Amino acid sequence: MLNLKTIDTDWTLFLDRDGVINYEKQNDYIHTWSEFKFYEGVLEAMAIFSKKFKHIVVVTNQRGIGKGVTKEEDLIYLHNKMKETIELNGGRIDAIYYCKDVESSSPCRKPNPGMGLQAVKDLPTIDLTKALMIGNTLSDMQFGKNLGISTIFLPTTRPKVKVDDDTIDAVFPSLIAFAQSLL
Numbered sequence: 684m685l686n687l688k689t690i691d692t693d694w695t696l697f698l699d700r701d702g703v704i705n706y707e708k709q710n711d712y713i714h715t716w717s718e719f720k721f722y723e724g725v726l727e728a729m730a731i732f733s734k735k736f737k738h739i740v741v742v743t744n745q746r747g748i749g750k751g752v753t754k755e756e757d758l759i760y761l762h763n764k765m766k767e768t769i770e771l772n773g774g775r776i777d778a779i780y781y782c783k784d785v786e787s788s789s790p791c792r793k794p795n796p797g798m799g800l801q802a803v804k805d806l807p808t809i810d811l812t813k814a815l816m817i818g819n820t821l822s823d824m825q826f827g828k829n830l831g832i833s834t835i836f837l838p839t840t841r842p843k844v845k846v847d848d849d850t851i852d853a854v855f856p857s858l859i860a861f862a863q864s865l866l
């Protein structure tokens with residue numbers, strides 16, 4: 684179990700994107716910045732996280748690129764705009780990793796831990812004993828467990844997931860609800 688009181692400024696926060704930071708699109712990928720919509724409270728949450736965490740890292744599966752339906756340059760533009768908007772509101776993201784592979788066996792595709800391991804290579808001060816993954820799917824939770832870190836489930840898009848699943852350490856209704864619990 685995750686004791687929230689143990690979280691201090693040595694900790695790293697890994698965040699999924701769709702269904703956590705922004706609304707998912709029903710049965711489709713988000714292809715462009717114009718389709719991207721932040722959840723309520725997320726900008727405020729990111730400002731709180733920027734004071735509470737050493738590193739903030741986004742890890743997102745973006746299979747639409749591998750399938751040829753999302754353009755990689757559109758995704759990069761979207762991520763730049765997302766980061767910029769978060770910064771304008773007092774938050775920050777230190778790194779964004781995306782996996783464009785279609786195959787579930789790809790080491791970078793969650794639940795496989797490749798994006799997390801890459802983050803540790805790029806940011807060697809990440810301490811995986813002090814790290815936490817927030818996501819809206821069991822695949823995100825399994826990614827966290829494959830990295831050996833704590834997990835928080837947001838039932839934003841999958842309210843029927845059994846929250847007593849072994850891979851889930853804590854549940855919050857939204858990113859802002861978790862952020863406020865740290866204050």
Ligand SMILES: [Mg+2]
Binds near residue numbers: 701820
């Ligand atoms: Mg998601």
